[in-house]
Amino acid sequence: MINARLNKSKLAQAIGLTLSVSPLTTYAQLEEVIVTATKRAESVQDVGLSVQAFDEEALKRGGITDASRVELLVSGVNYAFVGNDAKFNVRGANSSNTFGDATSIVGAFVDGVYKPRASQQSRAFFDVERVEFLKGPQGTLYGRNTFAGAFNLYTRAPSFEDGVSGYTDLSFERFDRTKIQGALNLPVSDTFAVRLAVSTDKSDGYITNLAGPDIGAQDDKNYRISTLWRPTDNMEWKLIYQLSEEDGREAGLFGYTFICRRETPEGLTDPFGSVTNCANPVRGSGGVPNVADFDPAYTISQDYAPEVDLREETITLSGSIDFDGITVKSISNYTDFENLFGFDFDFSPNPNSIGGYDETLESFSQEFNISSNGDGPIQWTSGLYYSSDETFTSFSIFQATLRDDSVRGTATAPDGQELPILSGTPIVSRDININGFFADSAFRESDTIGVYGEVEWSLSDAFRLITGLRYSEEDKSLDGAGSNFTGDTNGDGTVDRVVNPILANGASPTIVPAFSRDVFSINRNASDAILVSEKYDNTTYRLGFEYDLGSESLFYGTYSTGFLSGAVNVGGATDEQESSVLEIGYKSYLLDNTLKLNIAAHMTEYDNLLTQLQIPVGGIVQSISTNGGEIEAKGIEIEAVYVPDDAWTLSANFSYLDSEYGVFGANNPYQLYRGQVQPFIDLNGEVTPWSPEVTLSLSASYRFDLGDNGSLTPYLQSYYSDEYFTSNIIGPDPTQLQDSFTKTDIRLTWESVEGKYSVEAFVENLEDEAVLARGNNNSDDLVQTGFLFPRNAGVRIRTKF
Numbered sequence: 001m002i003n004a005r006l007n008k009s010k011l012a013q014a015i016g017l018t019l020s021v022s023p024l025t026t027y028a029q030l031e032e033v034i035v036t037a038t039k040r041a042e043s044v045q046d047v048g049l050s051v052q053a054f055d056e057e058a059l060k061r062g063g064i065t066d067a068s069r070v071e072l073l074v075s076g077v078n079y080a081f082v083g084n085d086a087k088f089n090v091r092g093a094n095s096s097n098t099f100g101d102a103t104s105i106v107g108a109f110v111d112g113v114y115k116p117r118a119s120q121q122s123r124a125f126f127d128v129e130r131v132e133f134l135k136g137p138q139g140t141l142y143g144r145n146t147f148a149g150a151f152n153l154y155t156r157a158p159s160f161e162d163g164v165s166g167y168t169d170l171s172f173e174r175f176d177r178t179k180i181q182g183a184l185n186l187p188v189s190d191t192f193a194v195r196l197a198v199s200t201d202k203s204d205g206y207i208t209n210l211a212g213p214d215i216g217a218q219d220d221k222n223y224r225i226s227t228l229w230r231p232t233d234n235m236e237w238k239l240i241y242q243l244s245e246e247d248g249r250e251a252g253l254f255g256y257t258f259i260c261r262r263e264t265p266e267g268l269t270d271p272f273g274s275v276t277n278c279a280n281p282v283r284g285s286g287g288v289p290n291v292a293d294f295d296p297a298y299t300i301s302q303d304y305a306p307e308v309d310l311r312e313e314t315i316t317l318s319g320s321i322d323f324d325g326i327t328v329k330s331i332s333n334y335t336d337f338e339n340l341f342g343f344d345f346d347f348s349p350n351p352n353s354i355g356g357y358d359e360t361l362e363s364f365s366q367e368f369n370i371s372s373n374g375d376g377p378i379q380w381t382s383g384l385y386y387s388s389d390e391t392f393t394s395f396s397i398f399q400a401t402l403r404d405d406s407v408r409g410t411a412t413a414p415d416g417q418e419l420p421i422l423s424g425t426p427i428v429s430r431d432i433n434i435n436g437f438f439a440d441s442a443f444r445e446s447d448t449i450g451v452y453g454e455v456e457w458s459l460s461d462a463f464r465l466i467t468g469l470r471y472s473e474e475d476k477s478l479d480g481a482g483s484n485f486t487g488d489t490n491g492d493g494t495v496d497r498v499v500n501p502i503l504a505n506g507a508s509p510t511i512v513p514a515f516s517r518d519v520f521s522i523n524r525n526a527s528d529a530i531l532v533s534e535k536y537d538n539t540t541y542r543l544g545f546e547y548d549l550g551s552e553s554l555f556y557g558t559y560s561t562g563f564l565s566g567a568v569n570v571g572g573a574t575d576e577q578e579s580s581v582l583e584i585g586y587k588s589y590l591l592d593n594t595l596k597l598n599i600a601a602h603m604t605e606y607d608n609l610l611t612q613l614q615i616p617v618g619g620i621v622q623s624i625s626t627n628g629g630e631i632e633a634k635g636i637e638i639e640a641v642y643v644p645d646d647a648w649t650l651s652a653n654f655s656y657l658d659s660e661y662g663v664f665g666a667n668n669p670y671q672l673y674r675g676q677v678q679p680f681i682d683l684n685g686e687v688t689p690w691s692p693e694v695t696l697s698l699s700a701s702y703r704f705d706l707g708d709n710g711s712l713t714p715y716l717q718s719y720y721s722d723e724y725f726t727s728n729i730i731g732p733d734p735t736q737l738q739d740s741f742t743k744t745d746i747r748l749t750w751e752s753v754e755g756k757y758s759v760e761a762f763v764e765n766l767e768d769e770a771v772l773a774r775g776n777n778n779s780d781d782l783v784q785t786g787f788l789f790p791r792n793a794g795v796r797i798r799t800k801f
Contacts, residue, residue: 045588045598049556049558050136052639055129055130056129056130061701062717063764065179066122067088068086070131070151071719072697072743073653076090077090078690080094080774080788081786082251082255082774083251084250084308086119086122087118090105090135090148091135091149091581091659092631092633092659093105093147093579093604093631100393101567102567103116104118105147106147106148106151107149109142109144110153111124111318112143112367113335116363117339117361119310119339120312120335123312126155126197126222128156129155132152132154134150136148137149138150139450140468140541141381141383141454143365143383143452144365144387144448145564146562147606155240156197157228157238158195158226159193160190162187163185164185165185167800168182170798171794171795173792174791174793176204177202177203177204178201179200182199183197184196191231192230195224198222200222201219202218206790207300209300210289210349212349214249215249215251215300215305217248219246219247221244222245223243224240224241227239234321235322236320240314240315243313247308247310248308249307252343254778254784255774256343257297257300257785257786258785259278259783260291260783261782262277263276267421268419268421269670269671271734272675278290281424282348282782283403283424283425284346284348285347285350285352285425286348286426286427287424288348288424295770302348303348304354305344306342308340309338309340310338311338313336314335314336316332318330318332322373325372327370331367332366333364333365337359337362337363339357339358340515342357351400351401351427351512352400352401353399353436354400354516356397356515357396358394359391359392359393362389363388366387368383369383370382377458380454390444391443393442396439396441396517397436397439398516400433400512401428401429402427402435403426403427404425404426407425408420409423414676424780431508432512434506435506437483441499443478444476446475446477447475448472449473450471451471452471453468464545465544466543466545466558467543467544469539472540474537476565477532478568479530480529480530483520496523496527496528497523498523499520499522501521502521530570532569538576540560540562544557552593553589555584555585556586556587558581558582558583559580559583561579563577564576567610567625574610574625577608578608582603586598594644595643598640599639600636605630605631605632606630609630609631628666629684630661631662637653638653638655639652639653640652647704651700652696653696655694657694659687659688660687660688661688662684664682665681666729666730667680668681669730669777686731688731689724689731690724693722697717698718700716700717701713701714711753712749713750715745717744720740720741721741726775736775736783738772742767743765743767744767745766756800758797761794761795762793765789765792768790770787770788772787773785773787
């Protein structure tokens with residue numbers, strides 16, 4: 001049965017409240033639950049977890065057209081990106097370190113399929129049915145265990161009820177950006193239906209390049225074919241094929257620009273130094289550009305800005321069969337993913353260092369889920385999950401010209417060491433001379449098994465107990481190495497490396513290779529291959545209760561634990577990561593069902609979190625993952641929606657967060673720290689990055705009824721965030737501090753009487769606030785970063801048929 005507490009008030013209708021699938025059946029599509037009468041659907045208000053869900057209409061109203069704007073509607077969550085990686089941050093933990101084998105702390109799922117790579121997580125945001133964001137570890141009901149939260153995106157399924165129908169959605173925005181989206185629904189018979197969806201996104205770059213083509217340019221194409229076969233009332237199968245391609249110029253690998261850094265008066269780098277230096281410190285840059293001469297947020301000067309080459313193909317088959325008392329579900333997926341792009345490693349107009357990053361993934365996953373569908377006091381679900389992932393990652397650099405590094409001076413550190421002054425050095429000439437090879441490549445295989453289950457026991461009409469258990473096992477292996485890691489390993493005077501330069505040192509081809517993959521060949525069976533393997537296993541659990549204070553109010557409490565495997569690097573394997581959350585919450589409809597008010601308080605702990613360790617290899621700083629320590633966080637999150645009448649919709653999201661490191665340490669990416677040589681920094685008690693103490697989002701809309709001329713709805717939304725640090729290496733880095741800021745959006749939408757046509761004019765980020773996206777420390781102590789999107793404005797036209 002559909003939960004009796006499900007509210008169908010004008011509040012739910014006005015805010016487009018989706019009938020979110022219960023976490024007990026999170027992999028099923030909503031339509032499957034309703035049509036097959038599995039009796040497992042629940043209102044978001046009836047779920048004893050911190051979860052916020054938005055259907056298609058709510059996403060449109062908030063201007064949520066991609067993952068980057070989800071933070072505007074979800075309390076306690078903020079978002080960053082680097083290149084085409086998505087970076088969700090929640091409750092003190094951040095996904096900044098997703099390089100190599102490190103995994104996002106927020107699990108992203110599309111139609112129930114887990115996305116292992118951070119660069120996959122924003123590919124399917126078109127023809128969306130609904131989005132859900134769950135905070136806290138989610139493991140006892142998920143195929144793949146999640147560590148700090150889950151981002152669930154469900155695409156629109158074919159429909160028998162809608163007949164031949166569809167829509168078009170066109171927007172024309174700043175930076176000559178044109179977005180086109182559309183879908184066509186085709187019921188072929190009473191039992192078989194097809195849905196076709198497509199989206200394109202093309203634009204000029206929003207980051208001005210003084211020495212080459214602008215970057216941040218979109219050229220995305222996405223296609224999806226979904227089929228639905230429902231031979232009987234208690235059985236259905238859905239097959240989805242999706243192809244995504246991206247050919248634009250992405251905004252950097254670890255950040256597309258650099259900002260001023262701090263130094264001592266002697267010229268040694270120190271994040272707390274008294275001198276600000278804005279000149280480019282990278283060898284081969286000649287010291288240019290100097291970012292004091294322009295705003296580095298949306299201006300760069302780089303001679304090398306190639307197009308990215310991303311392609312993802314996915315095939316997903318899911319089905320459900322109802323029997324007497326139980327429902328059996330299956331979901332199978334195959335994914336073939338490739339993401340290749342280059343970047344200017346000297347960050348200058350000089351033609352010197354060229355870098356590249358390649359990642360590929362071939363993945364198969366299978367999940368089976370069995371759950372009860374009766375009316376008894378005990379409801380349960382259980383599942384079995386298996387996945388096999390084969391990934392390849394390669395980070396490489398080469399120099400296209402010769403440079404002179406002998407011009408650098410030295411300075412005496414407080415301990416008496418003579419350290420180099422890290423200033424930009426000149427190139428000898430602009431003639432092509434290929435040299436300075438560096439590469440780090442790794443093949444990884446990961447097999448994951450998960451066995452999980454959860455039981456809900458209704459002790460009375462108002463009180464329920466919940467318990468869940470999960471066993472996870474991951475076998476990981478790596479074979480790889482790099483061009484600079486090993487020498488003569490077999491003693492015969494030759495070097496048989498995994499990565500080998502194709503071009504000879506000093507080669508001078510007519511055209512500089514476009515990507516580093518054109519400079520290096522890969523020999524997986526080389527004698528110098530480094531072999532690393534590790535097996536991780538963990539048991540996590542959830543204990544909780546739900547108590548109905550009335551027909552429209554729920555009080556709940558839950559304690560859950562999470563698990564994330566460690567990482568395998570060429571330097572070895574790290575330990576697994578663990579999380580635990582104690583949460584109590586209150587969900588209610590008040591004021592005669594015109595006010596929705598949800599409050600959640602949490603105490604969260606993360607142990608053995610991965611951090612980025614930088615080690616010098618062959619004159620290049622190489623990043624690997626290592627265990628850093630623990631984080632302790634506590635906070636309050638409030639969600640409110642008020643609909644006093646049929647015209648007004650008011651909403652607010654508020655979060656308070658107190659998050660700090662416990663026993664935690666990181667290596668110092670600078671030469672000094674607080675005036676001393678400190679290779680290791682103790683961060684115990686420091687504030688964690690991506691952890692603003694207060695965030696607040698407010699929105700208001702009013703629908704003017706124009707009679708036969710339709711309706712006109714102005715919409716105002718404003719988001720405030722306290723300051724926070726953005727460094728992914730040492731949290732409290734003052735050079736990478738994002739000050740408190742606000743962002744305001746304005747929308748004005750006209751819609752026809754029957755809703756077949758609408759026109760929307762909008763301005764986003766009215767303040768034109770440049771918000772730091774993610775900080776990193778590169779070679780030569782360059783403070784590398786990026787910024788979230790600037791002000792945007794445009795017109796959006798929608799039609800339905």
